[in-house]
Amino acid sequence: MPLVFAAITPHPPVLIPSVGKEHLSKLDKTKTAMEKLEQELYSAKPDLVFVISPHGELFADSFTVNLCDKFKANFQLFGDFTNTLEFVGDMVFFTANKEPIANKSPLNIISVPELDHGIAVPLFYLMRHLPAVPIVPIYFSMLDNQTHYEFGRALKDAILNSDKRIAVIASGDLSHALSDNSPAPYSPDGKIFDDKLIKNIQSSDSLSLINMDAKLTENAKECGLKSILILMGILADMKIKPEILCYESPFGVGYLTAHLNLN
Numbered sequence: 001m002p003l004v005f006a007a008i009t010p011h012p013p014v015l016i017p018s019v020g021k022e023h024l025s026k027l028d029k030t031k032t033a034m035e036k037l038e039q040e041l042y043s044a045k046p047d048l049v050f051v052i053s054p055h056g057e058l059f060a061d062s063f064t065v066n067l068c069d070k071f072k073a074n075f076q077l078f079g080d081f082t083n084t085l086e087f088v089g090d091m092v093f094f095t096a097n098k099e100p101i102a103n104k105s106p107l108n109i110i111s112v113p114e115l116d117h118g119i120a121v122p123l124f125y126l127m128r129h130l131p132a133v134p135i136v137p138i139y140f141s142m143l144d145n146q147t148h149y150e151f152g153r154a155l156k157d158a159i160l161n162s163d164k165r166i167a168v169i170a171s172g173d174l175s176h177a178l179s180d181n182s183p184a185p186y187s188p189d190g191k192i193f194d195d196k197l198i199k200n201i202q203s204s205d206s207l208s209l210i211n212m213d214a215k216l217t218e219n220a221k222e223c224g225l226k227s228i229l230i231l232m233g234i235l236a237d238m239k240i241k242p243e244i245l246c247y248e249s250p251f252g253v254g255y256l257t258a259h260l261n262l263n
Contacts, residue, residue: 002159003262005044005167006235007037008201008228010255011053011121012173013078026250033245033257034125040259042129046167048090049127049135050155052230053118053171054223056139062106063151063230065094066137068113073120085120087127090134097158104154105147118171118223126169140226145210148226152233159234170231172224174247174254182252184221193220194247194254197228201242201258206232224256231260239263 014020015027015034024031041049057064068089075083094101094109101107115123119137127133138155140148159166174197175190176183182190193216200208209229217225241261248255 002162002164002166003168003234004046004165005041006231006240006260006262008170008172008224008231008256008258008260009034009037009122009126010173010257011118011171012251012253012255013075013117013121014251015121016075016078016080016083016124018080018083019075019078027248027255029246029248030255030257034122036245037257037259038126038128041126041167044167045165046130046133047164048093049133049167049169050138051119051123051135051169051171052138052140052227053116054140054227055116055118056137057110057112058139058141059108060142062108063141064108064110064139066110066112066139067091067094068111071113071115071135071137073115075117075120085124087115087123088132088134090136093136093158093162093164101154101158105151106141122169122171138230140230145212145226145229148229149206149210149233152230153236155230156234156236168231168234170224170227172222172227174222174224174256175220176253177219177221178249178254179252187219187221189216189219190221190254193217193222197225198244198247198256201228202244204240204242206236235260
């Protein structure tokens with residue numbers, strides 16, 4: 001089975017100890033969940049890790065894959081001038097599979113060595129004991145939900161034809177409008193959105209995720225749905241056992257950590 005690991009992670013910079021400092025304790029449950037995911041990923045022995053992020057270089061009408069020999073990341077935007085992360089890239093998988101994927105979904109290839117926090121935060125935890133495993137950053141588009149799901153299915157076809165053991169991480173935060181302390185203005189739709197999304201993940205209900213009400217999604221001010229839709233497309237027709245490891249929102253943003261166990 002080429003696909004060996006699938007997960008959904010949040011990406012708050014406060015999860016980085018040198019950034020969060022005394023506030024990190026408010027995310028103890030998320031931190032513990034990420035550490036559990038790290039153990040699961042290590043046990044899966046991946047040869048290649050895809051990371052889907054909402055914060056890279058986005059194109060309105062195409063999906064983006066970032067191919068570099070080496071990647072680097074830091075958290076200087078968040079006041080940390082000491083930590084630097086480095087990762088190995090992979091040039092082979094998408095070079096070999098660009099045409100069949102692009103025949104099904106609009107695809108753009110870039111080469112940008114600097115990683116955004118949507119990738120750096122999850123990998124800070126999940127790749128601690130896998131420094132030599134290559135990564136491929138993937139960024140979603142402004143296209144509709146169904147198109148994101150279909151892009152995932154196109155990736156799935158390429159994955160299943162690979163001789164690599166591949167892991168996929170969907171990075172994204174849920175509603176940013178959960179309370180008066182949220183980054184976005186409070187909306188009651190924030191909690192409704194988060195509750196529905198989690199319920200649909202628990203039941204592996206991709207159709208309901210695709211058909212999430214557009215106004216509800218907009219009011220929630222989220223950045224995770226499209227990453228999750230790509231992941232669910234990759235998992236289409238597979239037997240999975242979703243496990244919600246943690247959901248919390250101490251800063252008015254919904255942080256979901258989930259392991260989609262592959263049966």
